[in-house]
Amino acid sequence: MSSDARQGIQSVEVAMEVLTALEEARRPVSLSTLAKLADLQPSKVHRYLVSLVRAGLAAQEKGSGLYTLGSAVRRLGIEALRRVDEASIASQHAVELRDRTQHTVSLSTWSDAGPTLIRWDYGAYPLPIAVRVGSVLPLADSSVGRVCLAHLPQAITMPVLKGQQRRGETRTYTDSELAELTDDVRRTGVSVTTGAIIPGLAVIASPVFGPGNGLALVLGMALPSRELTASLTRRLSDDIVKTSTIVTRDLGGQVRHQTAADPP
Template sequence: MTTPHQQQGIQSVEIGMRVLAALEEGGGPMPLSKIAAGSGLLPGKTHRYLVSLLRSGFVTQEMDTGLYNLGPAARRLGVEALRRVDEVGTASRHASVLRDRTGHTVYLALWTDAGPSLVRQDHGWYPLPIVVRIGSILPIVDSSIGRAFLAHLPEPLTAPILAAQQRRKETSQLPPEHLAEVLDEVRRTGLATATGSVIAGLNVISAPVFGPDGHIEVVIGVAMPARFDDDRDVRSIRADLLTTARAISAELGCPARD
């Protein structure tokens, strides 16, 4: 029986995948020369593949700088791959119910090689200051979703990505003792909160969802316009979110947590 590596393939497709992989590993907009170096191709050949990838929507090119980046088709493909993870399917059912109960927009996010990525958004009844795109990478320190992941993932996994975001000024660089206090509070309460730190006028409360091994799998968040600041309403939403996160964790097989 032949293995996938032994079967005959289409070389041009494999080369195109190398170009896309070079773009993905670059972590942001890249010039032709760096894409060529990353894919092991000559610049002229790399350019021809980029033209085809541009036409298909897998790559975009910035008009002002000429730099290349992953396009909407690549984003949709990546998000769909993440959606098909069982954890997301299970959490999605609960997310829509939570949206219906609270009336507010509900987010789901997974941890990726670039940081926390939004994979689902159930729109609520209340308009938000801005719509966050599916596939967006969120700031680790400033977003409640990022804080939930940061509080529960191993530091060797998060530290390089956090450092990269801070170098690019995509997230804040809090004093270590302040960040430790924030993360301790997340672990103690089971919830992370961000009030207008990413988008002015938008408050988000998030909770971690754990899998059968007790490790964090997904983060679920509720987004509210800042005008919803009544203490009773916020307490009710926090309690509902925490109950939902625990229900998803239980359905995924997570052992009971204190």
């Protein structure tokens, strides 16, 4: 291949800059506004828009004259979402997190029974627990469960929570205590529990959001509680939030929290 072929086609890259600016605008915009967002001259943006509109990748509203994404982009987006394998994408990053920290990592998703483990990758530290994929976790007592309580609608979580409480599978909190727990998860992006389910086990969990910005998965990290100092908690919390943020963006979701290191 020639050097030019390997370098790509510059005009296509510029067209993508225009489309990216249209996407980042989150609404129909004028030519001048789009040019500012793309950091390009308006005359240059207009030439690209003519071709993008012809291809259906952009559209111009008849009444206002504002530009927005076209129907072809919507079709591409729908097909891209159809092909997303959330667990597969997240698993790649989860294993990297395990290798980087040497601590056990997990992935969980919501099912009719509650938060359910779908992946468990052991780290270098022995844990006081034998885990089976498919296990359902207690909502109020587990880090994973608290993430679900914080980011899923109560209409979904409350019936499961009440059922677990009735069967003695999770403890009962007052409304104010539960609100404090979930508010903290939403603010920091993590839930940290020590010995809540199994004595000697500490777990840090963080949400992963998917298309439509709903909770898709929960990324967890388990380690012996004796290892979890205050400084290590901060470092691992920051690491797991950064990883869950990367996965969220890969899935097309939107991050809802600050990083763990950010001030409230």
